[in-house]
Amino acid sequence: MTTERRAVIDVGTNSVKLLVAEVAGQTVVPLFEGSEQTRLGRGFYETHRLQPETIRHTAEAVARFARAAAELEPGSTRVIATSAVRDATNAADLMAAIQRSSGLPVQIISGETEAEWVYRGVATDPELHDHRLLILDVGGGSTEIILGERGHHSFRQSFPLGSVRLLEKLRPADPPSLADLAGCRGWLKEYFNREIGPALEALRGSPARGDVRLVGSGGTTTILGRMEQKMTGFGRDAIDRTCLSRARLLERMVELWGMPLAQRRQIIGLPPNRADVILMGVAIYEAVMEHFGFDELLVTTRGLRFGAVMEPR
Numbered sequence: 001m002t003t004e005r006r007a008v009i010d011v012g013t014n015s016v017k018l019l020v021a022e023v024a025g026q027t028v029v030p031l032f033e034g035s036e037q038t039r040l041g042r043g044f045y046e047t048h049r050l051q052p053e054t055i056r057h058t059a060e061a062v063a064r065f066a067r068a069a070a071e072l073e074p075g076s077t078r079v080i081a082t083s084a085v086r087d088a089t090n091a092a093d094l095m096a097a098i099q100r101s102s103g104l105p106v107q108i109i110s111g112e113t114e115a116e117w118v119y120r121g122v123a124t125d126p127e128l129h130d131h132r133l134l135i136l137d138v139g140g141g142s143t144e145i146i147l148g149e150r151g152h153h154s155f156r157q158s159f160p161l162g163s164v165r166l167l168e169k170l171r172p173a174d175p176p177s178l179a180d181l182a183g184c185r186g187w188l189k190e191y192f193n194r195e196i197g198p199a200l201e202a203l204r205g206s207p208a209r210g211d212v213r214l215v216g217s218g219g220t221t222t223i224l225g226r227m228e229q230k231m232t233g234f235g236r237d238a239i240d241r242t243c244l245s246r247a248r249l250l251e252r253m254v255e256l257w258g259m260p261l262a263q264r265r266q267i268i269g270l271p272p273n274r275a276d277v278i279l280m281g282v283a284i285y286e287a288v289m290e291h292f293g294f295d296e297l298l299v300t301t302r303g304l305r306f307g308a309v310m311e312p313r
Contacts, residue, residue: 001025007069007077008308009062011098011106013041013084013140013164014277015219016058018065019305020072026151028124028306030236031072035219036061037273040094041084041140041164050088059097066102076313079106082114082304083141083162109308111158115144117307119153122217124306127241134292137217137303138284140164140277145196147212157199161191161284163220163277172279175260181253184280188287197291214294217303219274220281224252225299226269234301242299246289249297253282 003024010017018034038057044050062079069077079098085091086108095106109117118137123129132149141162147155170187172180216224225231225239244252256264256279264275285297 004076004312005031005072005074006309006313007072007074008305009065009069009077009079009104010305010308011040011058011062011079011081011085011094013044013082013142013162014039014274015140016061016065017305018069019309020069020074021306021309023310026124026310028121028302028309032068033234034065034068036064037271039140039164041162041168043168044084044088045165045168048087049090050084050094052093055094055097058094059101062098062104063101066104077104078308078311078313079104080304080308081106081108083111083139083158083160083165086110087141087160111142111144112156114142114304115146115156115158116153117311118144118217118303119146119148119156119307120151120310121303121306121308122215122300123148123151124310125240125300125302128213128215128298128300132212133215134212134294135215135217136285136288138163138220138281139218143284145200147200155200159196163280163284166280166284167277170280172257175263176257176279181257181283184283185287188283189291192287192291196288200292213298214289214292214296215298215300216285217300220278220285221297221299222301223270223274223278224249224282224285225301227252227267228269230268232268236301239299239301244297244299246286246295246297249282249286249289253286256282 007020015037020032022029135146137144143161225242265272
């Protein structure tokens with residue numbers, strides 16, 4: 001089987017991320033990864049316009065990652081953009097800025113494609129491939145939910161729910177009050193009852209059957225895994241398959257929501273620039289476990305970029 005070296009730059013609502021990997025069929029071997037927070041979604045949800053400053057920062061980050069990828073001589077480098085860009089009325093401004101800074105075109109992917117690639121990326125882990133999985137990928141602007149097994153999904157959907165989007169909507173105080181936490185949980189409960197629960201339960205009852213494993217992909221669960229392992233950096237082998245019980249996740253949520261931002265920034269494993277959005281990320285995962293009755297959340301570091309890098313140009 002032919003092995004190809006490919007690079008993917010993922011322009012998200014919160015961060016720009018790079019994956020350079022060797023790809024052979026369904027096998028993805030990472031060679032280099034990077035992440036830079038540009039908070040593209042800052043100030044976005046009131047106007048649905050990307051702000052000039054965040055466009056500039058994002059284009060600069062893409063250019064830096066394009067240069068880093070080029071040093072590893074991939075056969076192809078693609079730039080993909082997700083929630084904030086597909087919802088923006090001025091997405092063309094960002095695409096033009098990235099083209100100028102890096103020379104690379106931008107592919108805006110649909111929510112369905114994002115969900116598909118998340119699933120394919122998670123399934124590259126041989127320990128997960130043969131299991132029935134409910135995968136939850138919480139991003140800055142959207143959350144992808146996929147149910148499937150053995151490389152095939154029976155449900156996939158992208159919901160307009162993300163950590164940056166929810167933070168901009170609810171704007172808790174610093175430190176958050178008990179009323180802030182209760183308000184967030186109440187808002188999520190109502191959203192799940194109205195939007196997410198009916199979509200999934202229409203399949204064949206609740207997905208939280210005994211043979212289904214809940215898997216979390218994306219920045220929030222990677223950070224929760226780092227926090228559990230007390231890691232100051234990123235280590236895939238240590239983070240992958242970290243298991244969080246519902247009681248532990250609830251404990252962690254209450255702990256985080258009880259701290260001012262300055263104190264959260266001191267937590268080992270929690271990057272200081274993610275100390276604000278972690279509140280919403282952990283609340284979304286807790287809401288899923290509560291709504292569907294899952295007892296455990298399994299962490300994976302694989303997801304969207306792993307699925308995207310398998311797609312030939």
